[in-house]
Amino acid sequence: GHYYFFEDETGQLTLDDVSSPAFAEQFQLARTPNLNFGFTDSAIWLMFQASNSVPHISDWLLEFAYPLLDRIEVHTLTPDGQQQMLILGDTLPFRARPLPHRTLLAPLSFKGEQVNRYFIRISTESSMQIRPTIYSGIHFFQQSNLSEFIYGAFYGVLLLMVLYNAFLYFAMRDTTYLVYVFAVFSATLFFMVLHGHAHQYLWPDEPAWANTLSPLSSSLWLIGTAIFTKLFLETRRYVPRLSRMLDGLIVIGGIAILLALTARYSVAMQFTSAAALINGLAILVTGLICWLRGNKYARLFTIAWVVYGTGMALLALSRLGYIPDNFFTLNAAAFGLAFEIILLSMALSDKYRILTEQLEVHARELEQRVAARTAELELANKTLRQLSNRDQLTHLANRRRFDDYLAQEWQRHVRNRQSLALLLLDVDFFKAYNDHYGHQAGDGCLHVIAATISRILQRPTDLAARYGGEEFALILPETSLGGAVSVAEKVRAEIQALDIVHAASSAFKRVTISVGVAAWVPSAEQLPALLIKSADEALYKAKRSGRNRVVPPPR
Structure with missing residues (x-):
């Protein structure tokens, strides 16, 4: 079927306003299955008509796949003049939902051979991503079971990588592993918020956490990936200028955290989404340059980041409203992350192997290099002494x-x-x-x-x-x-x-x-x-x- 939409820029229109015959021409036909208005203060009204062609009662499910929409009012107008309203949204406690599911579901019930009109008002501080889909109960739960299985496998991989690399950190005391765990944990939390699992399982009675944790976890991820990149690729050694750029990204992540805790959700999320694009591009460029400059363990890192960065870029662009929201854009980053963390775990092991080989080579060369290194240190100390003993104005001794x-x-x-x-x-x-x-x-x-x-x-x-x-x-x-x-x-x-x-x-x-x-x-x-x-x-x-x-x- 198809549906119509209207953007209420004032946010003040009521059901009586939009359902009047004189207002019908204001609605536009939605030419794509999904609508994406990005971050907006407008309220969006949807209108469609659905019928039951069989003589007995028929039940259907209306799903809004993007679970971060704040408030959805589903108004049902029956032929006999009755009106019903159902309220959904992530600002409500999870137990207040008509159906206990991570996405936003509204049950639709039709009497035999009945035609209903529906007006749906949507308002949100998050990105206005609308994809209404009507399912039969059996069809929906078949699809839902498959998607939940996939998400379970996804979170299982993330948890496994967190535990595995946490063990490696305690065994090796290498800070890189700890930062990796921090970054993966932040990404896991972000995706749980994004897909509605955090609201369902972590804080069902605290819906306000969703509007805080979404930009906050994303900000923590920005900081974690920037620090991990600096440590893993040894950017101070290979690309000192880009290393300073990564320091700037860490500062941006700190600003994003402050916005997540103090600013409106829309402001914080727009800033964080834009920062995610910059972060993805900057880290990808850093990996490529390190690879070209002979960093042996930059290869796997760069390949992993190409996959993950592409997914995150698609997600950020969809959040900002530049590309359509669909199953691919919503989940590309999640699947990219799962693939990336496996590759990065392999890259960490590869780096450890390379470093071990290098240590063995250095041990064999140590006796020959001690004298040269000592001379370099003596020269450096001499230079420092000269600088510390010189008058800045006259360049004579002080x-x-x-x-x-x-x-x-x-x-x-x-x-x-x-x-x-x-x-x-x-x-x-x-x-x-x-x-x-x-x-x-x-x-x-x-x-x-x-x-x-x-x-x-x-x-x-x-x-x-x-x-x-x-x-x-x-x-x-x-x-x-x-x-x-x-x-x-x-x-x-x-x-x-x-x-x-x-x-x-x-x-x-x-x-x-x-x-x-x-x-x-x-x-x-x-x-x-x-x-x-x-x-x-x-x-x-x-x-x-x-x-x-x-x-x-x-x-």
Whole structure:
């Protein structure tokens, strides 16, 4: 037979409104067995006529296969003017249903040779997927028994995989197995909600859970599959950029959880459905790229995800209203999941075998690689030490590096009984330069001075450091006082030759430096601080004497 439909965008029309003869032209013929309006606030009215051609009472069943419809009002209008109303929907407790079945069933009863008219009002926050089908009782239960057997096998496979991989996790302590169990459990819960089994068996007296658990379980599945993909494919190793993308999917899953717990069902489910499409595509691309880049255990993963991802994409598209809702689109993801988890379980075993073989190879190569690896670590540590000991502005050594190096060289010179020299340099009138030209120009000035100092110091044992603010320190190992004064004078002259304009200088109108020098052979009874103090006193004397000069320590 056929039926007609009308979309009530206001949601306010009553049976009297839509059943009036003047309203009949508003109904449209449904040209396909199913209607899919996606997520909508409209109420949908269906109208059809059914007759009983035999002289005795005949009973039929009207099924709505999508069990997440919130409220269905089935109005029966008989030829003698009687009206009957039956209410279905997943917002009612399960025991309130006329027939105890996971789908939404309405019994239709006809007297002999009677023609009834039916008006059905449907409203829901879930996806408006309508597929009304009339069955004889025998035909329906024959089909239902077969489908329930298939679903039982499906859930049995999922449960078996959950238990099997949970056992492997406790045996091997590999987090990948635990995440796999979490993902499969979330998917199982989602499909039980989607097909009405959760309402029937898990919370028959709590219908509101369906509107929460559907987007919530889907969100948990999004997070679980993203984490599983990262761990199983080792994305940080093979595809670091895509690994960060998967981190983003995990964040999206977290947002979806918040929406599932706080927002309207339609908002949460639309967000989750869209996220499922993105998730499926992203994980499929990740698997393909890892496979192409030589990840040996990405092959089975990718094949499994192609099947499951295709099914989930069809399901999400049908939920969003872009493709028709039918038995295939509703169950493709379920069957794809069953096939996928078997393949993924095989992939986990394959990965374990590959890793075991790799460990054996690594064990044989370990002795040859230890030296190279140690060198790499030493280089990395050296680089880290260099970065941690460098002043960011001038790229000279920082104060911590200066203190460590001075203490090290002090002890060495005590043992070798050689002269150790220290130069303290201060930029003349630098505060006035900063105030006049600004801090950015001041930073540039310090950078140029530091580069000049680095160019002058040629020996690898010499160290130039930023001592603080506009003050620099130079450690010159195995250098006499005379040699240190020569180096200091060269640095002073080179900086003066830079001819950096300093209009705020009260003496030279150019950037200059003052240098204090100290040098002697350290003894075990002395501390490095004594050398610093001596150079600092010389620097103070240079500033008091007019600046732009080099002064050794007082005799």
